Amino acid sequence: MIRFSVLASGSTGNAIYVETEETAVLIDAGVSGKQITNALAEIGADAKKISALLVTHEHSDHVRGVGVMSRKQDLDVYATSGTWEGMEKYVGDINVEKQHTFTVGESLCFGDLKIEPFPISHDAREPVGFCFYQGETKLALATDLGYVSTRVRDAIAGADAFIFESNHDVEMLRIGPHPWTVKKRILGDKGHLSNETAGDTLTEVLSGNSQDVYLAHLSPDNNMPEIAEITVRGILTENGFNVGQDVVLHDTYRDKPTPMQTIKRM
Known part of the structure; x- marks a missing residue:
C-alpha cells in the first residue's frame, strides 16, 4: 500500500508526500517550509515520519524549501550529482552528513518503500523522475520533461497511479504573453509537456485497471x-478508455494539497 498527496504543483512551487506503513518521503520542496508544514498538517501527515527528501532537479520551483526542510526536520537529502551542483545557491548550508548522491539505475530503499529514478529530458543538469514501489504497488512521477522517451515510457508503464505533467495548451501558449524565447523553450525537447502529449502518452502507459492520474505542473498562464x-479525457476516450472507471483524472493545485490517496495492487 502507498499513500500520497501532491502538496503543491506548478511553476510557483512543487512538493509531493509519499508514505507507506513503515516510512515516508518528501519529493521536492519548491515552496516555503511553512507551506509544506501546513499542507502536511492539512492531510493529517506527521512530518516526523519523513525519512528523506528526494529532489528531481535544481530549478527553484523544486528546491526553494529544501534547505529549510532539511535543517528544521533534520532530513537527509538525496539528489543526482548534477542536481547538487545546480541547487547549491538555493538551499544554503546543509549538513554534509545529510547530503546523499544517487545515480540513475540505482534503487533507493527506505523501510518497505523502494524508489527507482529514471532520466528525463529537461533544461536542468541531471533531472529525474521517480517510480515508487511497495510490494506490487507502483506510483509513477514524471513532470518537467520536454518529451517522453522510450526509457521514461517503459519506466512508468503499468503504474497504479501517475503524477504526470500536463503543463500547457499549445494554442494558449502560442498566443500568450511570454516572449518567443520562452515559448520556444517550453515547446522544446527540454521544456514541458502539452496536454495533448500527456494524453497521448497516457494511452500508452495505462493498463485500464482503475488507475488514478494526477495532472500536474499546469501553467497558470498557458493552461487551465x-x-x-477535457483534452486528456478526450484523447483517452478516443482510445477506448472509460474515464471515470478505467482511469480517474485528478486536479493538482498551486496553493493547497490534494487529499491523501491510497493505492494498493490487488
Missing part, C-alpha cells in the same frame, strides 16, 4: 485545469 482535463 478544465482545459487540461
Whole structure:
C-alpha cells in the first residue's frame, strides 16, 4: 500500500508526500517550509515520519524549501550529482552528513518503500523522475520533461497511479504573453509537456485497471485545469478508455494539497 498527496504543483512551487506503513518521503520542496508544514498538517501527515527528501532537479520551483526542510526536520537529502551542483545557491548550508548522491539505475530503499529514478529530458543538469514501489504497488512521477522517451515510457508503464505533467495548451501558449524565447523553450525537447502529449502518452502507459492520474505542473498562464482535463479525457476516450472507471483524472493545485490517496495492487 502507498499513500500520497501532491502538496503543491506548478511553476510557483512543487512538493509531493509519499508514505507507506513503515516510512515516508518528501519529493521536492519548491515552496516555503511553512507551506509544506501546513499542507502536511492539512492531510493529517506527521512530518516526523519523513525519512528523506528526494529532489528531481535544481530549478527553484523544486528546491526553494529544501534547505529549510532539511535543517528544521533534520532530513537527509538525496539528489543526482548534477542536481547538487545546480541547487547549491538555493538551499544554503546543509549538513554534509545529510547530503546523499544517487545515480540513475540505482534503487533507493527506505523501510518497505523502494524508489527507482529514471532520466528525463529537461533544461536542468541531471533531472529525474521517480517510480515508487511497495510490494506490487507502483506510483509513477514524471513532470518537467520536454518529451517522453522510450526509457521514461517503459519506466512508468503499468503504474497504479501517475503524477504526470500536463503543463500547457499549445494554442494558449502560442498566443500568450511570454516572449518567443520562452515559448520556444517550453515547446522544446527540454521544456514541458502539452496536454495533448500527456494524453497521448497516457494511452500508452495505462493498463485500464482503475488507475488514478494526477495532472500536474499546469501553467497558470498557458493552461487551465478544465482545459487540461477535457483534452486528456478526450484523447483517452478516443482510445477506448472509460474515464471515470478505467482511469480517474485528478486536479493538482498551486496553493493547497490534494487529499491523501491510497493505492494498493490487488
